[in-house]
Amino acid sequence: METFIVSIPYSHTEKSSRVNRLGVTDVIVKLTADNGLVGWGESCSGADVKSVEQAVLSAKPYVIGKDPWQLDAIYNDYMKKGLWDFRPMTAQFAFVGIDQALWDLCGKEAGQPVYKFFGGAMRVSVNYFYYLSHSSVEEMERQCRDGLDKGYSVFYLKTGIDRKTEDELLSVILGRDYAEISYVM
Template sequence: MCFSTGCQYPVEMKNYYTSMNDLLIEKIELFKVPPRWLFLKITTKNGLVGWGEPVVEGKASTVEACVRELSKFVIGRSANDIEDIWQTLYAGGFYRGGPILMSALSGIDQALWDLKGKYLNVPVYELLGGPVRKKMKMYCWIGGDDPEVVLEQAREKVSQGYKAVKMNATGAFAWIDSLEKTKTVANNIKRLREEFGDALDIGLDFHGRIHKGMVKRLIDEVAPYRPMFIEEPVLSSNNEALDHIYPYTSIPIATGERMFSRWDFKELLHKGTVDIIQPDLSHAGGISEVRRIASMAEAYDVALAPHCPLGPVALASCLHVDFTSINAVIQESSLGIHYNQGFDLLDYMENPEIFDLKDGYIELWDKPGLGVVLNEEKLKEGASLGHDWNNPIWRSEDGSFAEW
């Protein structure tokens, strides 16, 4: 291969690079739709369309504004230039990172990969090096804040074919809470173990609700019921607490949904105080960045389980990274989650069958791009309704703010 300016490319290569001009980006559109999602549509000169999901739950309008600000660096570019566009959007401004910028960038990045795969008529996972597995193990959320619904929802998910679920460990929790309240934390997972034995994998999400002083005591309570992992035992802003928590338990520690780039994960991986990282494909720089984060984690012998309580484009993006990452172990899905009532993940799709669950797994598909065909009429209907979703604000018994 010749790289000098005097090189003469074969005719086929000339045609390839000339035709890439058809991928000049002409338009970016946004659809803010129920239940709490934001979809992005990029259209190229030749009419090809790519889709992304740039959103922060509870800050959709803020991310929407950020996408509009970034669009001047995208429109007029070739959709083929994924990495250069990523670097420009990330490093082109003096201030970098954080949930808003990285989520806007994530949606644009997803759409560019979708476009390139469609243009070359191959799935995105082929562009990432090809699959390392034929199917991906899945889990979904079953509550946990309200103990009355845990068994009911778990039975429903098992009947649908899931072999793994995740639930919140607690509701609102004080910085140092009562012994009585601590003792109740294990009841939910105990019920599931009594019902399903060890046949069901159960992730336990502390959701950053627990402060450092209570984590080890709660681990003592839940350890006999063998959780698949403990997620966000403390907020990611307090990751230094993992130095003390990690050696205390043999239960795998998972975290990362509120970390937004490889630089956020760097120190955590270097310290060795995490077993499973959970970057979100709509928050952590999209397919490009999460694929890099996954490779970093592999070098530290750390597993990958992307966070995804979002829509179909985000889930498809996760699965393409999963299919090509040897350390990917399980994938979250928001199918049927309580946020989605009336507008579930499959409702905006024309080909929901790609997410069919078979014996606890989603199988590799061969559709070009991300593989998701969205129903644009349904999106327009949803956008006419819009949303203003926010997470609840919780208070402790004394009236002080409590983490949700």
């Protein structure tokens, strides 16, 4: 098991009711099996990337030498024997990368893409989203035009900062009254 802390800058500030940042820093997890296959995963950083990296590394006794197909047993051992059930948020941030890497190993061993283990593909392609940074209505309209110019058809905005401005923005962009618009905060 190896970990790598990676920082990726954004093209513009991510601003929402929860964050205000210029990029993301996460932990990349690399698991190398005894048969030479390599599985990769990404653990989100939470409040402190170093603590998440240490939580990943603390999983070594529950992962190394174990059958990657026994994902639930590995997870349960990590949570209970590793006492992470007392710190579930950090544990979840850390284990998600381990889980992804284990699934990646299983897929490679089976010679199948992992999505087949979860019921198969639901679509041929997926539109990626253009992330809107919360700001004035005029600035968010500019961001939408930029996204459209770049070929995006899906836009993502984390709400919860200023409901009045968010309602106005949605009304302007969608060209209808807010009563017809629903979104989750």
